[in-house]
Amino acid sequence: MAPEPAGGVQSLRRAFDLLERLADAGGEASLSELAATTGLPLPTIHRLIRTLVALGYVRQNSNRRYTLGSRLIRLGETASRQFGRWARPLLAELVDRVGETVNLAVLDGDEVVYVAQAPSRHSVRMFTEVGRRVLPHGTGVGKAMLAQLPRDEARALLERTGLPASTPNTITDAAELLASLDLVVEQGYALDEGEQEVGVRCVAVPLRDAPALAAVSVSGPDSRLTKEAVTRMLPDVLRIAERLSTEATRA
CATH class of the missing domain: 1.10.10.10 (Winged helix-like DNA-binding domain superfamily/Winged helix DNA-binding domain)
Known part of the structure; x- marks a missing residue:
């Protein structure tokens, strides 16, 4: 604890x-x-x-x-609706543009929490349960949010959580991960290259002016979500992230 x-x-x-x-x-x-x-x-x-x-x-x-x-159900449903009210239409719009599953996540304490999702229409698609909590170092959304923190805060968070490996691709060295955050800041997005789940690629963009650390991501099988596909869809992801950030300040 x-x-x-x-x-x-x-x-x-x-x-x-x-x-x-x-x-x-x-x-x-x-x-x-x-x-x-x-x-x-x-x-x-x-x-x-x-x-x-x-x-x-x-x-x-x-x-x-x-x-x-059962009393937790009402609390969870109410919280989900609060996030979904303003986020889901924009997430659905992004799905229409890129064709893959879109998630919205926030940093809650030392963990990433997925708070809203719009699923891909492909029969083979990525699914992350809303409410799921994961450590930030092995996810695109987590790295996008860590990059927004002062480096001493990011380092302290990683010291508290450790960097356990979810797959052989997970970055488990704190110095390497911290160095990679500078590239995330420079390019404006983070990638998960099969670090949370083998065979899955994810691109994530932070919501820069939101009241809390948050990020939106697109994820899918790396056979479909190729690096070329990421490059094509990135302008749409950046645009939706900016709109989500604006809506978050009004919610």
Whole structure:
């Protein structure tokens, strides 16, 4: 668990961390599994979980394991609609132009969160679940957002998260990744060359004037999303990123 921020409410932060850990575990975990992932004592976890169960945000199954509760559905759907209200029409417009799946992501703490998507119409296409959290170093959107941070902040984030490899193509050396961010700034976009999933290429552009760090990406099989195709579609991605940035300030 990350250090407690100044002025934070520890029990509240721990409760939300338990919800995040349940989500990371696929929505279900035992108390001992939660203790292993959070580092919290079992009595503390049990007290917090009982409160979350009473509120309906966590449910205990007959096998005594715990799952995310139904009250979270309304919160998630409301948050999704809030992002989708202004983002989805522009994401759909970009899909019409480039023919591949388009995602919008934000940097939440040390993680990338996918907040909206417009899928490709191809039968073989990329799909990233809205709400999915990943580390930024192995994704196009993550690198696009890291490039917008001061280098000492980006370095500190990478020290906290590490650079685990999702594929053999993932950059796992912090110095190499930090050096690559200068190129992202220079060219205005980031690439994921099979670093999150083998056989998938992604091009991502940051939303430069948005209230929070965010990026839009186009991803697809590298057999279709060739480097030449990326070059052709880049003006459309840049244009939509600029419009998304404008809309984000109004949302």
